[in-house]
Amino acid sequence: MRAVVFEQFHQFPALKDVERPTPGSGEVLLKVAGAGACHSDVSVYREFDAEHPGNIQPSFVLGHETAGWIEELGPGVTGLEKGSAHLVYGPTGCGHCRQCVQSRENYCENTATNPALAIGLGRDGGMAEYVCVPARNLVPLGEADPVAAAPLADAALTPYHAVRLAERPLAGGGRYALVIGLGGLGQIAVQILTALTGATVVATDTKPEAMERAAARGAVTVPGGEGQAERIRELTGGRGADAVFDFVGAAPTVELAKSSAGVGSTVVIVGIAGGTVEWNFYGTAYESALMSTYWGSIADLHDVAAMYRAGQIVPDVETFTMDEAPEAYRRLEAGELSGRAVVVPHS
Template structure:
């Protein structure tokens, strides 16, 4: 079968032939409907160095945002019907620690002993015609379009988890939420905030087309650059925002979110650009919180699918045939995509 393979560090992936996998005990073989291309993939093959924390040794098939149809089940697996569509929960932990038992494989207590972090993250992923996944990692899609759903397993799950944890800050009238960075995750974050809260959503980015899409979804947009924080605080009547979500994670974006906070506010850094910042008692709003999150739980993914099926989340996607999968990654690297690139192997 054809697949996009990460073969060595600091090297663009290749599109080639690999052996079709066979499901083992407790596993299912999916015929891939869609596989989303994420910036995390770019970090895997372009930015990480051998031995660096977070790096995963090659080679393996990329793709951690996956959907597909049941093709075959492994030993000990039942309850699935061939042809039914599912979304794949990407993280794979040990399966028996406290965090994994809660469905939060992202925070597996035995992660250091695991040979991979997840599907497409050290273990063969879904940027291929077929992928093997643990049966427990499947969330049913029903009759919803599985191709458009593929990015939701990260691009929606990640902001959903961050927003869910911040809901107490947004409960009540007159609340404000800030979304910094309007790529795939930020655009869906605007939709989730609008659906789950009554907060006024403020969204900021450097790209005019990204801000236009956020504005169509009900956000008040503020362009990046000079006067950015002043404008955000002006919208809130000078008080600041009750919850901020930074989907970039660079030093300037973290500082922008910090400077926009209200007393008692909560800042969640979701992006992993590796930015650093400073904290001072005298410049930090009293009782404000700064935290970070990584991906989400499989319980969260069930909620995400429910929102998708209800029309509350509509991902912006660009479809690519398998022949054009490497072009999707080239455009992703170059910042030329206006939506999430989804590779459709069986188009």
């Protein structure tokens, strides 16, 4: 079968022929309907090295955003139907620590010693015609389209978990949520906030077309540039946002998040651009919480799949054939995509 393989650090992945996998005990073989190309994949082959993080070692098939149909059941797997469509929960974890037994493998306490971080991050992923995954990592999609669903495994799961972290300050009337960065995750965050809260969603980005899409989904938009924080505070009546979600994580956006947050607010840094800011008592809103987040739990992904089936989440996708997979990654790196790139191996 054909697959996109990460072979060496600091080297573009290769589209090549590899052996079709066979499901082991407790696993299923999934016929891949769609596999999302994520910036995390670019980090793996452009930025990572053998020491950091140590459990993402070449070679393996990329793809941690995967959906498909069950092709074959491995030994011991029952209760699943061949041909049924599922999302794949990426994190694998150790399976026995305090976090994993709560189905929070994304926060596994033994990450440093696990053989891989996730399906597609250290072990073979879904950027292929077929992939083997643990049966417990499957989330049913029912009759919903599995091709467009593929990015939900990260691009919706991550913002969903972030929004759930900020439920308390968004509970009640007259609340404001600020979304910084309107790429794939930010666009879905706008949809999730609209569906789950009564808050006014304020969205900001430097790209006019991204803000237009957010506005079409009900957000009040503020363009980037000078006076950005002041305009956001004006929209909130001067008191600042009750919850802020930074999907970039660069120093200027983290500073914007901090300066736009109101008393008792929650600021969630989702983007991994590595920005840092200074903190002091008088420069931060009272009782505001600043936190990070990473991916989400498998229970969260079940909720995301339900929202997708209900039409509350509609991801923006651009589809590519398997032959076009390298071009999808090239365009991702160049910032030329208007939606999430989804490779459709059996198109």
